[in-house]
Amino acid sequence: xxxxxxxxxxxxxxxxxxxxxxxxxxxxxxxxxxxxxxxxxxxxxxxxxxxxxxxxxxxxxxxxxxxxxxxxxxxxxxxxxxxxxxxxxxxxxxxxxxxxxxxxxxxxxxxxxxxxxxxxxxxxxxxxxxxxxxxxxxxxxxxxxxxxxxxxxxxxxxxxxxxxxxxxxxxxxxxxxxxxxxxxxxxxxxxxxxxxxxxxxxxxxxxxxxxxxxxxxxxxxxxxxxxxxxxxxxxxxxxxxxxxxxxxxxxxxxxxxxxxxxxxxxxxxxxxxxxxxxxxxxxxxxxxxxxxxxxxxxxxxxxxxxxxxxxxxxxxxxxxxxxxxxxxxxxxxxxxxxxxxxxxxxxxxxxxxxxxxxxxxxxxxxxxxxxxxxxxxxxxxxxxxxxxxxxxxxxxxxxxxxxx
Numbered sequence: 001x002x003x004x005x006x007x008x009x010x011x012x013x014x015x016x017x018x019x020x021x022x023x024x025x026x027x028x029x030x031x032x033x034x035x036x037x038x039x040x041x042x043x044x045x046x047x048x049x050x051x052x053x054x055x056x057x058x059x060x061x062x063x064x065x066x067x068x069x070x071x072x073x074x075x076x077x078x079x080x081x082x083x084x085x086x087x088x089x090x091x092x093x094x095x096x097x098x099x100x101x102x103x104x105x106x107x108x109x110x111x112x113x114x115x116x117x118x119x120x121x122x123x124x125x126x127x128x129x130x131x132x133x134x135x136x137x138x139x140x141x142x143x144x145x146x147x148x149x150x151x152x153x154x155x156x157x158x159x160x161x162x163x164x165x166x167x168x169x170x171x172x173x174x175x176x177x178x179x180x181x182x183x184x185x186x187x188x189x190x191x192x193x194x195x196x197x198x199x200x201x202x203x204x205x206x207x208x209x210x211x212x213x214x215x216x217x218x219x220x221x222x223x224x225x226x227x228x229x230x231x232x233x234x235x236x237x238x239x240x241x242x243x244x245x246x247x248x249x250x251x252x253x254x255x256x257x258x259x260x261x262x263x264x265x266x267x268x269x270x271x272x273x274x275x276x277x278x279x280x281x282x283x284x285x286x287x288x289x290x291x292x293x294x295x296x297x298x299x300x301x302x303x304x305x306x307x308x309x310x311x312x313x314x315x316x317x318x319x320x321x322x323x324x325x326x327x328x329x330x331x332x333x334x335x336x337x338x339x340x341x342x343x344x345x346x347x348x349x350x351x352x353x354x355x356x357x358x359x360x361x362x363x364x365x366x367x368x369x370x371x372x373x374x375x376x377x378x379x380x381x382x383x384x385x386x387x388x389x390x391x392x393x394x395x396x397x398x399x400x401x402x403x404x
Contacts, residue, residue, distance in 0.1 A: 004143060006031040006114040008105050010131070013048030015170060017120045019159055020147045021055055022166050024118060027151070033061040033112050037101050040068045040186025040244065055168070063108055067100060068186055072243035075100055075322075076187055076283075080290055081231040081341075082334045083306065084314040089264055091280045091287060092317050093188025098127060099322035102134035106142060116143035123149040126269050130320030137323035180207060186247055188260075188280040199265050199275045210251070210279035214258030214352030221350040223357070224253060226289040228345070231338025233286060247282045254281020257349040269319045285347060285354040292345040292356035296364045302337045309333065 007024055011017045011034035024030045034057055036048040045064060052062045075096050086092055105117040117135055121127035123146070132144050153159045163170050181193045189210045196203060205213065226246075227235035233246050241249065254260050260281035268274050294303060309330055316327045343361025347354050369379040 004028075004030060004115040004145075006033060006112065007116040007118050007145060008033045008035055008109045008112065008114045009118045010101055010105055010120065011036050011048060011052065012120070013045065013051045015163065015168075016159070018051060018055065018168050019153070019163050019166075020118065020120050021052070021057070022168055023147055023151060023153075023162075024145065025055075026166065028145070030116075031061070032057055033063065033108065033114055035063040035101075035105055035108050036065075037104060038064070038066045038068060039071050039097050039100070040248065041184040042189075043184075051169075061112065063104075065104065067104070068244040069242060071097065071100055072186060072247050076247065077232045077243055078331060078335070079313075079317060080283075080287060081338050082313045082330070083287065083291055083294075083310055084317060085287075085310070086314040086318045087264075087266055088311075089262055090266060090278060090314075090318075091188065091262075091283045092314065093185065093278060093280055093283065094127070094183050094190050095130060095318045095320070096187065096322075097185045098130035098320060099134040102131050103138060105131075106135055106138045109139070109142065116145055118145040118147065121146065121148065124270065124272070126318070126320070129269055130322075133320040134323055182209070184210075186244060186251070187283050188278055190276055190278050192274060192276040196275050196277055203263055203277045207277055208261065208279060211255050211261055211281050212258050214261075217256065217258040217351045221348050222253070222257065223346060223348055224285075225344050225346050226250075226286070227343070228290070228293045229342045231290070231335070231341040233289070247286065250282030250285045252282075253349060254285050254354070257354075258352045259349060259354050260284035261352070285349070288354045288356055289345040289347055290341075292347075292359045293343050293361065294341055295356075296359050296366045297341045297343060297361050298337060299365065306334065306337055 007030045009017065009021055009024065009032055011021060013036060021032050021034060024032050034048070034052045036045050038045050049062050049064055053059070079092060079096050084092055086095070108114070109117055119128070119131045121131060128146055128149070135142050135144055153162055160170050179194045180191045180196055183190045191207050195207065225237050226233050227238070232243070235241060236246055236249050260279055260283065262278040262280070264278060265273055265275045298306070313327065313330045313334070316322070316324060316330070321327055340363040342363055343359060345356055346358035348357045367379070369376055
């Protein structure tokens with residue numbers, strides 16, 4: 001630690017990371033470089049520049065970057081190709097953002113000759129693991145500083161007192177205990193803590209920020225069409241869109257129709273259970289649509305194998321192992337399966353639901369001639385089923401004869 005002179009901090013511009021920036025300077029004697037990523041969190045990030053300047057950080061050491069397209073194109077969409085849902089429900093909105101932030105932290109550390117990176121994740125959560133596993137995978141010699149695991153500022157009161165002592169502005173809304181904490185990006189908003197800690201109590205309406213209440217959603221359904229090419233969304237209602245633009249448009253549709261709310265008690269990687277509320281409006285619509293196009297373009301064997309691999313893939317993302325060889329191996333298999341996953345899906349959006357109601361593709365495996373209840377003109381010989389059934393029943397019949 002004594003050799004460290006400069007550190008790159010993942011900086012939101014909020015109270016906690018502002019205190020961390022000053023703490024690194026005062027308590028550690030380090031020169032601080034701040035990095036603020038625009039991942040589509042829906043709030044102005046430019047004020048982070050002024051806050052960093054106010055703490056004496058020179059402009060050349062203040063990095064603010066718009067990473068929305070890279071985030072969706074290189075992280076969200078590859079994950080969506082896998083239909084990944086952690087523990088069957090969670091679309092991994094927080095998890096998938098951390099490897100990109102870590103990637104840029106390490107890159108900026110190299111660009112600025114910094115010796116370390118720092119983050120504001122606490123010692124109880126998953127994010128510390130995600131940040132650090134990603135960083136070490138990209139630079140095995142990097143030093144990571146996690147102030148929440150080191151300092152004695154263990155309460156909101158102590159944090160505010162330290163901030164005031166060092167002339168860090170404390171917004172009025174930060175002086176009391178926050179009713180819950182949030183994390184947001186273009187894929188989702190998560191809320192946890194305080195009013196959400198009792199899993200028996202229903203989430204209060206004021207916690208929701210990304211979606212209108214489904215009961216107040218329009219009484220008339222809305223139909224949309226999403227176009228796919230090789231497993232990735234490329235258009236909405238016939239209009240070609242970039243990855244981030246498409247997800248943003250779906251977010252607005254999901255907000256209006258109250259889609260994508262999830263109340264979840266999950267198993268954290270560090271060992272405890274936690275209760276969180278997630279809003280993933282556009283992601284939920286997109287995920288339903290992707291499965292819809294796979295229904296007619298993926299072979300049964302490939303589709304079922306993907307479903308077997310998905311929980312493992314989702315767990316790797318959740319646990320912060322995006323840059324691991326096993327995730328990359330799974331990704332290669334998943335991406336190969338998507339070569340013919342192209343076409344259009346029609347969805348019906350209505351009061352909290354995104355329902356697939358139509359799908360078409362030039363690469364479809366669906367044969368109406370084979371499944372029709374009308375005359376199939378010899379496409380399928382029903383007598384073939386008898387031998388198929390007898391061969392599959394052979395072992396069952398032998399077992400039954402032995403055991404009766």
